[in-house]
Amino acid sequence: MRTAERDIVATGLDVESFDEFYRAYSERIYRALALTLGNETLAKEATDEALSRAYARWGEVRALDNPAGWAYRVGLNWATSWWRKVRRERPAPATGNEPVVAGPDPTAVAVRTALDLLPLGQRTVVVCRVLLDLSITDTAAVLKVSEGTVKSRLSRGLDSLRAALTEEE
Amino acid sequence: MTLIPDNVAEAVRNAATPSIAYSVDLQSLRRRAARRRRRHQAAAAACAAALVGVGAVTIPAALSKEPPAGTLPVAPAADGVQGQRPPAQRLLLHGGGHTWEIPGKSKAGITNSGGQAEMRADGSVVRHAIPGVDGWYGAFGLADGELVVLGHTDLRPGTAGEDGPDVAGLSIELKVLRADGSVELTREVRVKGEGVSLVAADRGSAYLVRPSGLLSHDLATGREEPILPAAALTGADGRLIDVSGNAVAVLDGCQVRVFARSTGQQRTQASLPCTDAAQVRLSPDGRLAAVAYRTRDELRITVLDTETGASRATRTLPTVPQPAIVEVYGIAWTESTSVRVAWASLPRDADRLYQLEELLKSQTVSVQ
Numbered sequence: 276m277r278t279a280e281r282d283i284v285a286t287g288l289d290v291e292s293f294d295e296f297y298r299a300y301s302e303r304i305y306r307a308l309a310l311t312l313g314n315e316t317l318a319k320e321a322t323d324e325a326l327s328r329a330y331a332r333w334g335e336v337r338a339l340d341n342p343a344g345w346a347y348r349v350g351l352n353w354a355t356s357w358w359r360k361v362r363r364e365r366p367a368p369a370t371g372n373e374p375v376v377a378g379p380d381p382t383a384v385a386v387r388t389a390l391d392l393l394p395l396g397q398r399t400v401v402v403c404r405v406l407l408d409l410s411i412t413d414t415a416a417v418l419k420v421s422e423g424t425v426k427s428r429l430s431r432g433l434d435s436l437r438a439a440l441t442e443e444e
Numbered sequence: 445m446t447l448i449p450d451n452v453a454e455a456v457r458n459a460a461t462p463s464i465a466y467s468v469d470l471q472s473l474r475r476r477a478a479r480r481r482r483r484h485q486a487a488a489a490a491c492a493a494a495l496v497g498v499g500a501v502t503i504p505a506a507l508s509k510e511p512p513a514g515t516l517p518v519a520p521a522a523d524g525v526q527g528q529r530p531p532a533q534r535l536l537l538h539g540g541g542h543t544w545e546i547p548g549k550s551k552a553g554i555t556n557s558g559g560q561a562e563m564r565a566d567g568s569v570v571r572h573a574i575p576g577v578d579g580w581y582g583a584f585g586l587a588d589g590e591l592v593v594l595g596h597t598d599l600r601p602g603t604a605g606e607d608g609p610d611v612a613g614l615s616i617e618l619k620v621l622r623a624d625g626s627v628e629l630t631r632e633v634r635v636k637g638e639g640v641s642l643v644a645a646d647r648g649s650a651y652l653v654r655p656s657g658l659l660s661h662d663l664a665t666g667r668e669e670p671i672l673p674a675a676a677l678t679g680a681d682g683r684l685i686d687v688s689g690n691a692v693a694v695l696d697g698c699q700v701r702v703f704a705r706s707t708g709q710q711r712t713q714a715s716l717p718c719t720d721a722a723q724v725r726l727s728p729d730g731r732l733a734a735v736a737y738r739t740r741d742e743l744r745i746t747v748l749d750t751e752t753g754a755s756r757a758t759r760t761l762p763t764v765p766q767p768a769i770v771e772v773y774g775i776a777w778t779e780s781t782s783v784r785v786a787w788a789s790l791p792r793d794a795d796r797l798y799q800l801e802e803l804l805k806s807q808t809v810s811v812q
Contacts, residue, residue, distance in 0.1 A: 297470065305466035310459065322466060327477035335544060386452075387459040404448060405456045429448075436452050 293333045300343040301326055307406040308350045311398055313391050317354055325350035344409055344417035351399065389439030397432035400425050475697065478720055532728045534585030535776035535786055537561040537569070537804075538683060542769045542790075543797060554769060554790055556800040560591070563774065563786050569801045573625060577617065582642035582682040584650075589623025592650050592663070594633070594642035616640055618650055620663060631666055643682040651687045653677060658685065658692065672708055676701075683723040689730020691750050695721045700735055702750040714753035716746065725775035725783065732756065732811065734783040736772040743770050745785045747811050756811040763789035773804065782810040 304325065309318035325346040329336045336342050390398055403414040411429075415422045537560075543553035559571035560583045574580050577595025584592045600613035616634035621627055633640055633652065643658070644651040650661045651671070658672040672692055678684060684695040691711070692703040698718040702711045718737035725734050733748045746758040763770050767789040774786045788803035 294470065297473070302466050306460045310456070319466060323473065323476055327473050330473055331477040332544065384459075386455040390456070390459065401456060402460075405453050406460055433448060433452060436456065437449070440452065440455055 292337055293330055296329070296333075296337070296342060297326060300346070303406060304343055304346050304350065307347050307402045308354065310387070310390060310406065311351060311395070311402050312354055318350075321350035321354040322346075324353050341409065341413050341417060343407055344403065344413060347403070347407060348417050348419075355395075385439050386436060389436050393432050393435055396420075396424075397428045397435075400428040401432045401436070404429060471697075478722075532587070532779055533725070533776040534587070535563040535774045535784060535806075536583055536585050537563060537773040537786060537800065538582075539771045539773040539788075539800075542771070551797055552794045554771070554788060554798050554800055554803060556773075558799075560593075561773075561800065563784075563804070563806060565778070567806065569804065572621070574619070574621070575625070575627065576619070576630070581616075584642070584645035584682075586645065586647055588647075590628065591619075591621040592642070592645035593619045593621065594640070594650075594652075595619055618642070618652075618661065618663075629663060633661070641682065643685040644687040646688070651685075653685070658687070660687075671705055672703055676703065676708070676710075684721075686724050686726045686733075688726035688728055691726050691730030691733070693724045693726050693733045693750070695724050695735070697721065698737065700724060700733060700748060700753075702733060702748075702753070705730075712750060712753040714748050714755075718744075722772040723775050725777065726750070727777045727780055727783070729780060732777075732781070732783075734775050734777070734785070734809070736761075736775060736785055736787070738770060743772070743787060743789070745775070745783070745807075745809055747783060747809060757809055759807065759809050761785065761787055761807055762805070763787075764791045766792060768792040768794065773800070778808060781812070782808055784808045 301322065305318055305322040308321050308325075309315045312318050312321065328349055329342065329346050336345055339345050390401065393401070399418055400414060403409045403417060404411075409417060411422050411425050415425045418425070420428075537556065539556060543551045543555065559573050560580070561569055561571050562585060563569050572583075572591060574583065574591075574593055574595060576597070577593070578597050580593050580595040582594050586592065595617050597615045597617070598613060599615055614634070615632060618629070618631045618633045619627060620629035635654070638655050639653075641653045642650055643653055648663055650663060652659050652661050652668070653674075655674060657670060657674040658677060659668045659670055661668050671687070672694075677694060678696040686693045687705065690705045692705050694701045694703070698716045698721050700714045700716065700721070702713070703709060704711050716735060716737050718739055721735055721737040723736045726732070727734075731750055733750050734745060735748065736743070736745045738744075743761045743763050744758055745761060747756045748754065749756055769790040770787065771789075772785065772787045775783060777783045784806055786804055786806040788800060788805065790798065790803060
């Protein structure tokens with residue numbers, strides 16, 4: 276049995292289930308956090324932190340209606356908290372292995388700029404609905420706001436994004 | 445219901461393609477989870493320190509009855525009485541509060557709150573208030589009763605600031621507290637844009653990890669000298685690094701590496717049959733290293749010879765059956781060849797919060 280498996284079995288967790296969750300959602304959670312935070316390095320660290328917390332509490336997290344939404348919120352809270360500010364005193368080491376990729380297309384840049392300009396509340400709602408495929412109800416539950424708040428924030432956020440797309444076209 | 449136009453959704457998805465792909469292996473994730481448990485304790489202790497500080501202001505009469513000032517005696521721990529001679533090293537307790545929600549009830553788990561905890565030779569636990577800071581990254585006890593602490597303070601509480609390594613309004617201070625709790629030394633050690641951690645301390649020096657590596661910080665002058673480069677370290681957690689005598693021990697997963705402090709050269713390396721190595725502590729002369737680690741079913745402590753890497757003794761530490769939490773809170777050498785370890789375990793069916801002192805156990809292991 277691999278070390279990690281032994282570790283999880285020892286705490287009564289389901290290693291296969293967490294591995295499946297990790298494979299299915301880690302990239303999506305990272306993308307969502309990167310778009311929300313506007314900082315890929317910070318988003319990666321937030322994703323690492325959120326997934327490590329999910330791992331540590333997998334027995335509880337897997338029972339939630341939306342573990343990916345939970346992890347997104349944990350990463351978001353962690354990245355924006357005062358404690359995170361203190362922790363960030365320790366800069367992440369540069370690996371030097373980051374792949375070189377082509378830049379995004381102009382439309383993506385325009386949308387990203389528009390997203391960056393949205394208030395955080397609107398941005399998180401758009402990200403939850405579009406990138407995490409959460410329903411209005413699930414988005415409200417993940418962000419701990421009312422469904423009405425989700426709808427109004429989404430509406431205003433979409434208006435801004437539509438305007439950005441129109442200008443780009 | 446608010447519908448999301450397909451073109452907007454597609455544009456958002458395209459915009460969400462990061463330039464850096466997400467990749468982290470599961471083993472790294474699990475190590476991070478273990479490190480996070482330890483950090484959680486530091487945050488909880490920081491809140492506790494603030495509360496203790498408030499208590500000292502509001503009920504000075506109550507605290508003034510406690511000898512010495514600055515310590516809050518609590519119930520004895522579960523272990524028996526040790527010898528009367530002062531120990532070679534003090535057993536400060538570093539480790540997590542671990543809590544979880546119980547549906548329909550309150551929380552369950554272990555809390556480690558109320559100041560920096562220390563297990564004394566007789567098995568009792570005292571908690572030291574750390575004055576003048578919001579929280580601390582590490583605390584180490586000296587034989588004469590002093591504490592060396594790396595504390596942090598938000599100089600502009602409630603003020604929004606720009607996050608990042610250059611964050612403004614944050615002070616990171618090295619403090620030396622006397623046995624009576626008064627402050628002997630406070631020195632700002634923050635270098636803007638850099639992280640700093642305290643991993644060990646002795647009478648003359650604090651041992652800090654900065655981006656460049658492990659350094660000795662002269663407590664009298666503030667002068668810093670390099671000991672090991674960052675490449676030789678696995679992090680900045682004081683439970684995974686120790687300095688004593690002419691030895692530096694570093695835990696890397698289940699590997700124990702020992703370096704000669706004087707030269708920085710690796711002296712030996714040993715592998716443990718573990719799932720998670722929790723803590724390392726060098727003997728006062730640096731010739732032995734005690735390492736606590738978990739296997740699938742057991743919690744163990746082993747004593748290694750730092751010259752050869754050979755195991756001199758291994759003991760299994762008793763825990764509750766099928767524990768939900770097993771945490772090592774501290775290791776300290778009581779003599780040159782006797783080491784004491786403190787740990788706690790909590791069953792899965794725990795239905796309330798336990799203060800650490802309720803669960804704390806300790807055991808002494810001697811080698812020939």
